[in-house]
Amino acid sequence: SMQCFPSLVLALSSLLGALALLQLSLYLRVPSRYGKHEERLCRPRGRLPARCAWFLQELPSFLVPALLLALRSPPRLEPLGCRLLCCLFCWHYFYRTFIYPFFTRGRPFPLQLLFFGTLFCIYNGFLQGYYLIYCAEYPNDWCTDIRFTSGLLLFLMGMGINIHSDLLLRQLRKPGEVTYKIPQGGLFTYVSGANYFGEIVEWFGFAIATWSLPAFAFAFFTLCCIGPRAYHHHRYYLKTFTDYPKSRKALIPFVF
Numbered sequence: 453s454m455q456c457f458p459s460l461v462l463a464l465s466s467l468l469g470a471l472a473l474l475q476l477s478l479y480l481r482v483p484s485r486y487g488k489h490e491e492r493l494c495r496p497r498g499r500l501p502a503r504c505a506w507f508l509q510e511l512p513s514f515l516v517p518a519l520l521l522a523l524r525s526p527p528r529l530e531p532l533g534c535r536l537l538c539c540l541f542c543w544h545y546f547y548r549t550f551i552y553p554f555f556t557r558g559r560p561f562p563l564q565l566l567f568f569g570t571l572f573c574i575y576n577g578f579l580q581g582y583y584l585i586y587c588a589e590y591p592n593d594w595c596t597d598i599r600f601t602s603g604l605l606l607f608l609m610g611m612g613i614n615i616h617s618d619l620l621l622r623q624l625r626k627p628g629e630v631t632y633k634i635p636q637g638g639l640f641t642y643v644s645g646a647n648y649f650g651e652i653v654e655w656f657g658f659a660i661a662t663w664s665l666p667a668f669a670f671a672f673f674t675l676c677c678i679g680p681r682a683y684h685h686h687r688y689y690l691k692t693f694t695d696y697p698k699s700r701k702a703l704i705p706f707v708f
């Protein structure tokens with residue numbers, strides 16, 4: 453049966469960190485090509501409706517850790533911290549897989565990115581799940597440790613901001629519409645990438661709560677993936693809407 457190989461965790465986390473840097477270098481200058489940044493001029497490639505694409509792409513991030521947790525023999529009951537943290541990860545991806553896609557009004561998603569996105573979700577779902585279920589060791593009072601409590605609080609706040617902002621974006625369109633408008637309300641009052649800000653806070657909170665290399669690598673990856681995207685969204689809005697609120701920042705309220 454499976455066991456913990458610390459060197460595997462180290463290798464997979466390092467590769468995730470390297471992918472994050474690759475991503476940063478690729479997407480600082482040009483945005484990843486989906487949604488409002490899809491090249492209209494380039495040769496038309498295959499696309500899948502946003503619903504199917506987001507469902508398929510994010511499913512492994514829910515399924516892989518959930519299966520690892522369910523199938524572990526003997527079942528891991530101690531410490532409580534491990535199961536709780538694994539459930540937090542699955543909870544986010546339950547939302548992202550089974551709720552978010554069914555309400556999205558996004559444009560069809562490019563197949564090529566869907567392919568890489570799915571690979572990424574398998575990889576990361578395995579790394580986070582495997583680490584928490586087979587490797588992580590926490591003292592029995594981890595649930596009262598300041599890292600666990602403050603991290604959990606950040607995670608919940610981030611998730612709240614992310615879900616609320618996703619909802620505000622969705623309400624900008626009627627079903628079938630594909631136009632872009634100026635997002636209003638919630639944290640969009642302060643930043644163009646409110647949903648991304650929430651997601652980044654969420655995964656840094658998760659990293660603090662788990663206090664683990666894989667989770668910090670994933671938080672860093674998230675920052676490098678959607679941080680630049682927030683910046684490109686911001687530039688897009690400034691270019692497209694002459695009445696775009698001047699005080700609004702790209703990603704971090706009042707700062708950047």
Ligand code: NDX
Nearest residue numbers: 487488557558559565568569621624632633647648651674
């Ligand atoms: N999926 C994470 N890299 C990504 C898919 C793309 O969950 O090859 C990472 C995720 C993947 C990426 C994923 C990993 C890296 C990949 C990349 C593709 C290339 C890249 C694989 C897996 C890669 C290397 C080189 C390393 C291999 O029509 P529309 O779609 O624009 O409509 C939008 C709408 N909307 C508006 N409607 C009206 N008016 C406006 N002004 C509007 N602005 C937006 O709202 C959408 O329907 C919706 C949201 O749009 P947007 O652009 O704000 O968010 P989006 O980027 O689509 O993300 C959706 C949610 C969001 O909450 C975000 O936080 C979360 O997913 N997310 C997204 C990406 C990654 C991620 C989280 C994470 O890293 N944790």
